[in-house]
Amino acid sequence: MAYDYVAYHEVDLEGKKVLMRVDINSPINPQTGELLGFKRIKEHSKSIKVLSDSAVVLIAHQSRPGKKDFTSLRPHAEALSSFLDREVRFSDELFSTSAKRRIEELSPGEVLLLENVRFYSEEVALKNFDFKAFSQTHIVRELSPLFDYFVCDAFSAAHRSQPTLTGFPLVLPSLAGPLLDKEVSVLTKATEDPKKPLVALLGGIKIEDSMKVAKNLLEGGAVDHVLAVGVVGNLFVWASGRKLGRPSEDVIKKEVPEYKKLLGVARDLLKRYPDKIEYPTDFAADAKGERVRVGIDDLPSRYPLYDIEVDTIAHFSNILKEAGTIIANGPAGVFELPEFAMGTHELYRAVNSSRAFKVVGGGETNAVIEALSLTRIDHVSTGGGALVSFLGGEPMPVLDALQESKKLFFPASIPSE
Incomplete structure (x- = not known):
């Protein structure tokens, strides 16, 4: 199905303070804490560059409680700094007084990554709630007043509904980020208007x-x-x-x-x-x-x-x-x-x-593409479960939440019936 949301390029974000949800969940050596893969970090760094005129605060997760790779995002901040060729600051807290002050002091062109959102129980404990309930969670209420816009770039998590994915669109003007918008556009073209x-x-x-x-x-x-x-x-x-x-x-x-x-x-x-x-x-x-x-x-x-x-x-x-x-x-x-x-x-x-116009996806598939150095693939999807859900015609809560945000905050852009 076609999704009717507002994308990042339709709004002037220059000088704005943007909360950006990314999915930089990466393979990690549980003994050393060293990152073993950088694909998602590399892809999201491209999106961050697109928003270089904004003050960008990133939120993301790494693994889940009980897993050996359930760790801090500090190494991810260092990796992002390397791909962006500029410092990505890191806060080991989410919405403490100190974290809020750092967010408020962030200037356009600067990037701050907050700590793993799954360190906070609401993100993992709450399930099967509607968007309104997620919008009233503590994490959303604490962070949303600090921002002008919410940008969701986490296509690989778009099949999930959690506070940091589907809670903000009901309280902040929310946009599809560069990576998410590209994924949806490519997959829609491949399935609804294919050559x-x-x-x-x-x-x-x-x-x-x-x-x-x-x-x-x-x-x-x-x-x-x-x-x-x-x-x-x-x-x-x-x-x-x-x-x-x-x-x-x-x-x-x-x-x-x-x-x-x-x-x-x-x-x-x-x-x-x-x-x-x-x-x-x-x-x-x-x-x-x-x-x-x-x-x-x-x-x-x-x-x-x-x-x-x-x-x-x-x-x-x-x-x-x-x-x-x-x-x-x-x-x-x-x-x-x-x-x-x-x-x-x-x-x-x-x-x-x-x-042909070629779209591939899945962890094993992507590994094959890299191993064989196949360079003529038009689109290598970052989605695993999200890709399957999209192609399988299943619900995509993040995309639905972005559509709801358009109705709430961008009514003038909705054609009259």
């Missing part, structure tokens, strides 16, 4: 997520081909009436408690869209450490199916080559093992070389 044919390459082990995306894209009529690989592909093969073999079926049963329900969904989709869904016709099995080809007519296999093989790679690569738009999420097999990485690598090389 045809639209091909969805869905893989990995998160079957439930991929089934949501496949179902929504197929029922919406936008997608022309769904190429199912990885464990997702195995599920469709099983749903087609073929036995995979105990090792591969056990993987699905272990990873997906509601696998019987998803098998039913897959059978229904195959029945309704037989010409649009494609699954592998040959596989690579792990025969005690040796890569062995298994054709679909050779199933069931007593060895686990860890990759796709040459016939499937060639067929799917040809479809990707002729695509007008590609949405890709998830690997084609156990690509972490070198002997079973071929399918994943070859399909994503085919994605990269296609002339």
Whole structure:
């Protein structure tokens, strides 16, 4: 669906004090506290540069209580300073008298990062509240009077509803930040106005997520081909009436408690869209450490199916080559093992070389793109769960809250009916 919010570029933010919600949640070495990845920090630094004429105060989270990487954001401030080539100040508090004074004294062009919002119990304890209830939380009431605008740039958290994500839009004029606006614009273009044919390459082990995306894209009529690989592909093969073999079926049963329900969904989709869904016709099995080809007519296999093989790679690569738009999420097999990485690598090389408009996402997918140095991808999404929710047609509370803020604070920009 199209979202009707106000974006950062529609408002003059020069000289304004802006509270900016980002998602710089990053992998951390729990022993040393050292940051191990910088992708989200790097992407958000670009957004901060866009607001360089404003006094910008950042709020963000790192992990959640009980996790070993639930730490302070001080290292994140240092990393942001490096990407921005200027100091990002850090406050180890959220809204103490000292923190408020630092916010009030911040000048345009300066950046201050506040401490991990999940150190404050409201952010993690309150669930299933409406936006109005979140807007009345202590953290929102304490911080909102200090700012002219709230800018949400945290697309990767846009499928969540928490005080610092959906509370501020009801009490402050709120805008979509550069990264969030780009993500929404690109994904809307890819799903609602795609250059045809639209091909969805869905893989990995998160079957439930991929089934949501496949179902929504197929029922919406936008997608022309769904190429199912990885464990997702195995599920469709099983749903087609073929036995995979105990090792591969056990993987699905272990990873997906509601696998019987998803098998039913897959059978229904195959029945309704037989010409649009494609699954592998040959596989690579792990025969005690040796890569062995298994054709679909050779199933069931007593060895686990860890990759796709040459016939499937060639067929799917040809479809990707002729695509007008590609949405890709998830690997084609156990690509972490070198002997079973071929399918994943070859399909994503085919994605990269296609002339289509290409959107990819997901942690494993992004890792493949980086490892293979694929540079012709049009958009690499920062979203994981948020990307799946958007493509799956599920609620996006942050975007809904921004729409509500437009109605409250920008009524003149809403066309009369």
